[in-house]
Structure formats: structure tokens, C-alpha cells
Amino acid sequence: xxxxxxxxxxxxxxxxxxxxxxxxxxxxxxxxxxxxxxxxxxxxxxxxxxxxxxxxxxxxxxxxxxxxxxxxxxxxxxxxxxxxxxxxxxxxxxxxxxxxxxxxxxxxxxxxxxxxxxxxxxxxxxxxxxxxxxxxxxxxxxxxxxxxxxxxxxxxxxxxxxxxxxxxxxxxxxxxxxxxxxxxxxxxxxxxxxxxxxxxxxxxxxxxxxxxxxxxxxxxxxxx
Numbered sequence: 001x002x003x004x005x006x007x008x009x010x011x012x013x014x015x016x017x018x019x020x021x022x023x024x025x026x027x028x029x030x031x032x033x034x035x036x037x038x039x040x041x042x043x044x045x046x047x048x049x050x051x052x053x054x055x056x057x058x059x060x061x062x063x064x065x066x067x068x069x070x071x072x073x074x075x076x077x078x079x080x081x082x083x084x085x086x087x088x089x090x091x092x093x094x095x096x097x098x099x100x101x102x103x104x105x106x107x108x109x110x111x112x113x114x115x116x117x118x119x120x121x122x123x124x125x126x127x128x129x130x131x132x133x134x135x136x137x138x139x140x141x142x143x144x145x146x147x148x149x150x151x152x153x154x155x156x157x158x159x160x161x162x163x164x165x166x167x168x169x170x171x172x173x174x175x176x177x178x179x180x181x182x183x184x185x186x187x188x189x190x191x192x193x194x195x196x197x198x199x200x201x202x203x204x205x206x207x208x209x210x211x212x213x214x215x216x217x218x219x220x221x222x223x224x
Contacts, residue, residue, distance in 0.1 A: 026088055030170075
């Protein structure tokens with residue numbers, strides 16, 4: 001894998017994304033999406049007490065105890081502000097909180113998922129592009145627009161037909177911003193601190209949905 005020209009810096013937030021080689025699907029079933037989410041939950045932490053292959057063999061009760069122990073230590077490689085998994089690509093907003101945290105998190109996540117996908121689907125070779133893209137977030141405005149772009153992906157890509165169904169898309173963090181579930185993956189405060197009950201984040205997301213669908217993406221904020 002080629003070296004990254006611009007280093008990823010601690011305490012900075014990045015829009016991180018990658019896709020399947022030749023735009024091929026990387027998720028073909030609910031089980032694959034769920035596996036990817038489970039890997040995210042596991043590899044975001046530092047000082048893992050066991051390999052993921054061993055973790056998988058534990059009972060659900062033991063898995064919960066391992067994750068609770070890791071949460072209580074509060075030592076992470078990255079803080080996740082938002083995410084969305086799509087059939088042939090994925091997006092994150094990640095804050096790096098340990099040295100090389102984003103690179104280590106992404107390497108573990110992608111390598112582990114590729115092994116799982118290849119075994120499950122009886123294939124060999126790379127699944128994702130060698131190097132993920134990471135764009136540094138430089139302003140609060142950019143942070144909010146990128147988070148909205150990420151959460152609107154299922155609507156932009158017509159995976160959901162209307163906005164009423166967007167918050168029910170199961171492979172996005174938008175549900176955490178709407179429902180406040182008991183189990184949360186995201187550190188939402190960096191985004192939600194910009195909004196109030198009279199001016200909710202969800203309204204900010206929905207207001208630009210049709211505009212984003214027409215344009216495909218806000219290129220100057222997201223990819224450049």
C-alpha cells in the first residue's frame with residue numbers, strides 16, 4: 001500500500017471513505033452489513049484484549065462484557081461522529097484520538113472484513129481500494145455539510161424512496177441522531193451542539209435532500 005502524502009493528525013476530524021474495486025458491491029446481504037458494524041464497534045478501541053477471531057467465538061453475553069470493559073477504559077483510536085454504509089462504498093466522519101489511529105482502525109476494519117467477505121463468498125483478492133481517502137474537516141460549516149451529505153447517501157442513491165424512510169435506513173448513524181437508542185456508536189455532540197430543539201439537526205438534513213439528490217454530491221466540500 002502506498003504511503004499517505006498528507007499525514008493524519010491527532011485531534012483532527014476527517015471525512016474518510018472507500019469503495020469496492022471497480023465499484024463492485026462490498027455488501028450483498030444484511031449479515032455482511034452487520035458484520036461490518038460489529039467490526040467497527042470492536043476496532044475503534046485501543047488495547048484490545050483478544051483477537052477478533054476469538055471474540056467471534058464468544059457467547060453474546062461474553063461479547064457484551066468485553067465491549068463494556070473496553071468502553072469503561074475509554075481508550076479509543078478514533079471517535080466516530082457519523083457513518084453510512086452503502087452497497088459499494090462507505091463513509092465516516094472520524095476524529096483521530098491516538099497516534100495513527102485512523103490508519104490502524106481502517107487497516108484492521110478493512111482487512112478483517114475482506115477476509116470475512118472472501119471466505120463467505122468463495123473469492124480471493126482485494127475487495128476495497130488499497131488506500132482509503134481522508135479529507136480533513138477545516139470548519140464547522142464543512143463538518144455539518146459533510147455529516148448531512150453522509151446521512152443523505154441512501155436517499156441520494158435511491159436506496160430509500162422518500163425522506164420519511166431515511167431515518168429507518170439500518171446502516172447509517174442517522175437513527176442515533178433521531179431516536180437516541182440505548183446503544184450508540186457515535187460521538188454526536190460535536191454535530192448536535194450546533195442545533196437546538198427549535199432548529200433540529202434532522203431538519204437541517206432534510207432541507208437539502210432534493211438538492212443533493214439532483215447534484216449527486218457537494219463536491220467542493222466533500223471530495224476536493
